[in-house]
Amino acid sequence: MNVEDLFGSFLSRLNQRLMAFPETSDATTLPAADPDQSYLLYLHVPYCMSLCPFCSFHRVRFDHDSATGYFKSLRHEVRLHEDLGYHFDELYVGGGTPTVLPAELFRTISEVRERHAITSVSVETNPDHLRPDSLQLLQDAGVNRLSVGVQSFDDELLQAMHRYEAYGSGAETAQRLKQASGRFDTLNVDMIFNLPQQTAVSLRRDLDILLDDVGADQVSFYPLMASETTRALMSRTMGAPGSTHERKFYEMIVERMLSAGYQRASAWCFSRAAGMLDEYIIDHDEYVGLGSGAFSYVGGSLYASAFAIQQYVRMVESGSSGTVNRRVLSERDQMRYYLLMRLFGGSLHKNQAEAHFNGKFQQKLWPELAALKSVGAIRHKGEALQLTERGYYLWVILMREFFGGINTLREQVRRDTVQEQPALRARE
Ligand code: SF4
Known part of the structure; x- marks a missing residue:
């Protein structure tokens, strides 16, 4: 087993610890807010026009009536948290595809902005929604950052992913992205590398289109994250996922993005300017x-929160939040989580970490820090702990495992959702 595999399996265990939610689905609630703090608000919209075989996000096939009622519950749940004292300063709407009902999305964002001093709004979408009317509505709603799920411009891969018919060809998507460019502070493009059947030639062409044609402000290049269920589904549709090309493709991406003048905003996100991240x-x-x-x-x-959509709606409409599960992290796990997330962004400020954990951060986490240093993943630079070039790739593995852990959790509870919507299983 090489260092990368060892690292992956160690992190997999760490993720299982962090994400080991107790088995309960009783209603619970967030604690009262700290009155001195403003929070980022994430809103999840789980509807998609078509379900991609590689995707483990919490998503279901779009249904107009269900989605309309869902947006209403979402606005209600925001108000319930205002009663707990929460103030929000940033808004991120993700999915699924939040733009499935543009008018409902507009109303939801507007209501949040009316009652909170929101400084930035980020919304995820798909290429088929990059229409002038939808883009105008998003601009009118105050969206600063639009994140478009493209995944690849290669038509053969798009067909294998079932995205060609649903979201358009690579050339159509590139054209739509160019038309959307300049309308928002940040136009982010989400891509995937290490897809089954993806070749170096195909990836190079994707990079050419992104850099020479589209000129995106920000590009997030995700490694393929296969969970148990999506692995089986992909094997039947796109081909079996593997990790043979992962490192080589990542190095190609880094070399190309950095030499084109982009800065690393995280281990897999590259930006031309500072901006919000996925x-x-x-x-x-x-x-x-x-x-x-x-x-x-x-x-x-x-x-x-409850994954079963009808359960979620029922809970919120009866005046409870949709939260059903809580995992209390030990102080040490909180430190590990902090380390994981901060270094995903490339560096960690030791003074800030010590202030956050009452001066105990390095004293308690020394085994983890020593291990990371010994495999050449981090270096001390003045007051900062920084990822090395090797560390960036190890962090790609690490975060792939982290999100894989979340995806596994999603799948465990997704059965409820499928039972609510039997058609979903047949179509997947
Ligand atoms: S990849 Fe995006 S569009 Fe495809 S199913 Fe997942 S959330 Fe929906």
């Missing part, structure tokens, strides 16, 4: 996630 967990110590299947991290605990 991984808001990097620079937010605490965040509130509302909506079915959303996670929150507040007061040293992780909270999960």
Whole structure:
């Protein structure tokens, strides 16, 4: 077993610890807010027009009536958390595809902005929604950052991913992205590398289109994250996932993005300027996630909301939050989580970490820090702990495992959702 595999399996165990939620689905609630703090608000919209075989996010096939009622519950749940004293300063709407009902999304963002001093709004979407009317509505709603799930411009890969018919060809997507460019502070493009059947030639062409044609402000290049269920589904549709090309492809991406003048914003995100990231967990110590299947991290605990959409709606409409699960992290696990997230962004300020953990951060985490140093993943530079070039790739593995742990958790509870929507299983 090489260092990468060892690292992956160690981190897999760490993730299982962090994400070991007790088995309960009783209603619970977030603690009262710290009155001196503003929080990032994440809203989850789990509807998609088509379900991609590689995806483990919490998503279901779009249904107009269900989605309309869901947005109403989402707005209600935000108000319930205002009663707990929460003030929000940033808003991130993710999914699924939040733009499935543009008018409902507009109303939801507007309501949050009316009652909170929101400084930035980020929304995820798909290429088929990059229409002039939808883009105008998003601009009118105050969206600063639009994140578009493209995954690849290669038509053969898009067909294998079932995205060609649903979201358009690579050329159509590139054209739509160019039209959307300049309308928002940040236009982010989400891509995937290490897809089954993806070749170096195909990846190089994707990079050419991104850099020479589209000129995106920000590109997030995710490694393929296969869970048990998606692995089986992919084997039947796109081909079996593996890790043979992962490192080589990552190095190709880094070399190309950095030489084109992009800066690393995280281990897999490259930006031309400072801006919000898909991984808001990097620079937010605490965040509130509302909506079915959303996670929150507040007061040293992780909270999960009901994945079954009808259960979520029933809970919120009866005046309870949609939160059903809480995982209390020990002080040491809180430190590990902090280390994981901060270094995903490339560096950690030791003074800030010590201030956050009452001067005990390095004293308690010395075994982890020593191990990371011994494999050449981190270096001390003045007051900062920084990822080395090797560390960046190890962190890609690490975060792949971290999100894989979340995906596994999602799958465990997803059965409830499928039982509610039997058609989903047949179509997957
Ligand atoms: S990849 Fe995006 S569009 Fe495809 S199922 Fe997942 S959330 Fe929906």
